[in-house]
Amino acid sequence: MEPWEMREWYAEYLDACNRHDLDxxxxxxxxxxRRAHLPGGAAAWVTDMADLFQGFPDWRWRRIQLVVEDDRVAAHLRGSGTHLGPFRGIGPTRRHVNVAEFAMYRVTNGRITEFTGSENDLELRAQLGRAER
Structure with missing residues (x-):
């Protein structure tokens, strides 16, 4: 894909994420x-997203910066939402969280084939008042 196509592709991906459209x-x-330090496969990816959306039904990402080079997309995002459902063993706190995210994707034939990114679990837990891991 050309850089402008990758940018459009990523905008469509982020839109699907912000709609919480798992399909x-x-x-x-x-x-x-393949996901660095996380279980691989699309099923694990979608399960992690479903867990996030269950815990934070209003979760949204806002794109800060996007860099495209060859088959790679690097994104700086802000993710935020209100903790209204269970999330990783933590009952709803009704707290609003806001975290910085950095992600690197390798895209082949319009699909994410590799992912690595910042780990925001500790930051999320801290903002929910549960800093222990």
Whole structure:
């Protein structure tokens, strides 16, 4: 894909994420996607998203910066939402959280085949008042 196509592709992916459309999200992810330090595969990706959306039904990402080079997309995002459901063993706190996220994607044939990014679990837990891991 050309850089402008990658930018459009990423905008569509982020839109699917912000709509919490798990089927659409799955269509952007290769079935055997590799994720650094996380379980691989599209099923694990979608499960993690579903868990996030259950805990934070209003979760949204805002794109800060996007860099495209060859088959790579680097994104700086702000993710935020209100903790209204269970999330990773923490009951709803009704707290609003806001975290910086940095992600690097490798895209092949319109699907994410590799992902690495910042770990925001500790920051989320701290903002929920549960800093222990």
């Amino acid at each position: 659409a999200i799955r269509s952007f992810v290769d079935p055997s996607v």
